[in-house]
Amino acid sequence: MRKLLITALILGGLTILVAGCTNHYGYYRVTDPTTGKAYYTTKVDAGKGGAVKIKDEKTGSTVTLQSSEVKEISKDEYKAGMMAGSVQDITVSAQSFGCILDWPKIRNTRMKNSDPEKLKEAMRIFQDGVPDKEYPVGTMLQLVPFEAMVKHPREKFPKTNGWEFFFLDVSKEGTKIKDRGERVVNLSQGITCLSCHKAAVRFDFVCEKRHICAPIPFDDQKIRELQNADPRCTDVLRS
Numbered sequence: 001m002r003k004l005l006i007t008a009l010i011l012g013g014l015t016i017l018v019a020g021c022t023n024h025y026g027y028y029r030v031t032d033p034t035t036g037k038a039y040y041t042t043k044v045d046a047g048k049g050g051a052v053k054i055k056d057e058k059t060g061s062t063v064t065l066q067s068s069e070v071k072e073i074s075k076d077e078y079k080a081g082m083m084a085g086s087v088q089d090i091t092v093s094a095q096s097f098g099c100i101l102d103w104p105k106i107r108n109t110r111m112k113n114s115d116p117e118k119l120k121e122a123m124r125i126f127q128d129g130v131p132d133k134e135y136p137v138g139t140m141l142q143l144v145p146f147e148a149m150v151k152h153p154r155e156k157f158p159k160t161n162g163w164e165f166f167f168l169d170v171s172k173e174g175t176k177i178k179d180r181g182e183r184v185v186n187l188s189q190g191i192t193c194l195s196c197h198k199a200a201v202r203f204d205f206v207c208e209k210r211h212i213c214a215p216i217p218f219d220d221q222k223i224r225e226l227q228n229a230d231p232r233c234t235d236v237l238r239s
């Protein structure tokens with residue numbers, strides 16, 4: 001094998017041989033052919049002799065590769081590459097929700113995670129009010145039947161550390177998702193969920209009463225009543 005290896009920049013099918021020092025900006029997958037390891041980066045610093053210097057966006061560390069294959073990729077491919085190997089995301093549909101009384105409760109909040117181990121972990125974090133701790137992906141929280149928060153991997157909703165807010169329409173027939181995402185608005189107050197919940201950033205956006213979020217107009221008694229009146233809970237023996 002030749003000592004001096006060539007860095008090929010395959011840009012949309014074009015192959016450019018790099019000489020001198022050049023910076024390239026875009027979305028790139030940089031593969032080390034000796035180990036097969038792929039790195040994802042948005043800037044490639046091509047130095048002399050075919051070496052490249054990149055910032056590995058997954059770990060944040062700078063990597064210099066003597067030999068590499070640099071491929072420009074689409075933003076979607078980049079995102080998918082960044083997510084690969086990280087925690088499995090969950091898909092949330094109307095069917096993910098149900099009678100709020102079926103979910104275990106800590107103080108006022110009901111929670112769910114289809115993985116029993118992760119549910120235990122979420123309940124422990126909530127119970128102890130541990131700061132700087134992230135809820136496991138897949139955790140669903142509800143205070144009242146018509147609002148919910150669901151945890152995804154951070155990359156999916158960077159502003160909320162992965163939380164997706166939901167505004168739900170609940171009836172005897174079941175759940176309808178009226179609005180979802182980072183920018184959901186609480187219609188009765190005309191402000192976003194995030195505008196209050198961001199105050200609890202140290203508690204992974206979980207407010208409770210003690211994490212300094214602006215208060216909601218429901219006291220504990222009212223919250224209990226709203227939960228008990230969830231029209232999706234048809235079994236009268238339940239409450």
Ligand code: HEC
Binds near residue numbers: 141214
């Ligand atoms: C006015 C501020 C405010 C707004 C707006 C708001 N919340 Fe909250 N939220 C709170 C407070 C305060 C609590 C804690 C209440 C308690 O535990 O008694 C809370 C609790 C919750 C909880 C239970 C977990 C936790 O963080 O304590 C969920 C889930 C939730 N809110 C979702 C939402 C969603 C979804 C929206 C938007 C549709 C929303 N909230 C809008 C202040 C707000």
